Amino acid sequence: MNATHALNATYIVIAKEPVPGRVKTRLTPPYTPEEAAGLAEAALTDTLATVASIPDADRVLALAGTPGPWLAPGFRVLPQRGGGLDERLAAAFDDAFAGRPLVLIGMDTPQVTAALLRQAADALRTHDAVFGPAADGGFWLLGLTRPDAALLRGVPMSRPGTGQAQLDRLRGAGLSVASLPVLTDVDTAADAERVAAAAPGGLFAATLRERRAVRT
Template sequence: MNVLLLVAKAPVPGLAKTRLCPPADPTQAARVAAAALLDTIAAVRATTASIPVLAHTGRFADAEYGAELTAALAGWHLLPQRGSTLAERLANAHADTAVAFPGRPVLQIGMDTPQLRPALLGTALGLLAEHGAVFGPALDGGWWALGLRDPSYAGALRQVTMSTGDTGRRTLAALRQHGVRPAILPVQRDVDDWPTALAVAADLPGTRFADAVASVDGQLVNGHPR
């Protein structure tokens, strides 16, 4: 059985999805982040033959929809994130997951892609079984998924600067230096700014994320708060 590792932060106002501000205010941005996380949790839970793990930072007690998120995570294995940089936290999340579930392949995703569905996650797990590694590039130059049959290779992430326009290219180069040549997954959009949030929400009618974005958008006039 595979591990589906979700790396996320508690959607606390002022700390989550701050690049949505403006036009959203910090509380609205945190609610959009919470909706994205809830949709992603649901997709992971619905993916068959997988063990759900959350590597988290922040206090869900202080988060928007904290009680609902806590309930949605019932039965998950929870790991606190470790490290001073995102690269360190990602590498450590893989390492800690490998300790908790030795010998299991790990597919890691984040909370920035609420459009992920069980079918896509299942496809990624299938490719992971065939190739030993998978990599999901993001439209902004980053990446949305990293799957490793041997999670120790995630140590290569420590040498990569995250959250830049060439993070994806650098991550692939670091993996290949360690002899890892992942199968490439479909490109996805990370929700990091308001135009992208609107575009992704338009493709997800009826989801928590689409409803949260629509709620904010309905309070704007010409793209600005009323």
Template sequence: MPADFTLCIFAKVPRPGAVKTRLAVEIGDQAAAALAQAFLEDSLALAACMPGARTVLALSGDPTTLVPLAVQTTIWSQGEGDLGERMQRVAARALESSPRAVIIGTDSPGLPEQRILAATESLLTHDAVIGPADDGGYYLLGLTRSPPGLLDALPWSSEHTRSETLHRLQGSGFSTTQLEPWFDVDVPADLRRLSKLLAGGSVQASSTERVLREMGWIP
């Protein structure tokens, strides 16, 4: 029976020196890789809570070097090209067997599951949905169709990423809507914000919380 939607988790293999490099400036390559691994584990745990979802881990890097994961999941290669090309390709593949594709990264540990559920509901009445991030990007992109070239040559890692993506979608005839904002954890200030939320119990991300306690970021 086809899934109600496919949840595509975009991730890099958590290898020291290759992930969370802006965090690594303060905490070091090994700690940054440990956090990236925890972020991935928490993203998969979140996906496991989603009713009606098929989960796909869209991976950049050699999957044979991935630390064994507690949650069994399907792994796809992101393939070549910039982020937009890879997202379009993975979404198109997901939509071959389910009516809605929702893409998230692993940079938003603690993301409330209600955001993903809201995205899937939005895709019943809209062609695309975006979850805005505080830095001008987005933590989620949902699509009901994904034609070639849809996300090519957009300004990634920019304060204009979200606005340019919306402009592209609307210019391609997509009806769009947006979710409530959330934040990515890219720099030390983001990590401090997340640590406070986890310490206060207002968000849940058990693997990330464990690593942050080991690092001394949470008492």
């Protein structure tokens, strides 16, 4: 791996402010809206900490809402723009672009590692795009050498076929695409258990254990 190239990428985290009733609503039930928001905040905190651990990276948080104490230092905070998720993703790539390759992830995979993110950035040395498929049929990471809204706008989001539709859009545009391992997004309580098991030392896993302890 060429570490220098990887570290010169712009890493974007696209996220919502963890407000009860607005985030992780599929965790309710069994969790209350407040508990679901707490888990979302823990997932976001872990994700930001992982990105922050990559030295000399350009770090961007594309945020719907207001920054809170969970915000790690060293991030440029940009407001999300657009209506649907496809438009907001396209805008995040456009707004964050600073002449470097772009690697975008969400707040739903707190098990992500710095090594995986560096692998994604390094893949952009030899590919036009990099794609991280999610277990639910979506995607957890998308990397591009440069922004192009046409690669995202109109792709149906939050559906079982979203990942394949996005991949088809990239390949249909003639891009070479590198692939990363499949990861699980935190959407349901079962997902949360799987993700916590994959990263038992993180804040997300600790928060989930606390929620379990309260219920027993």
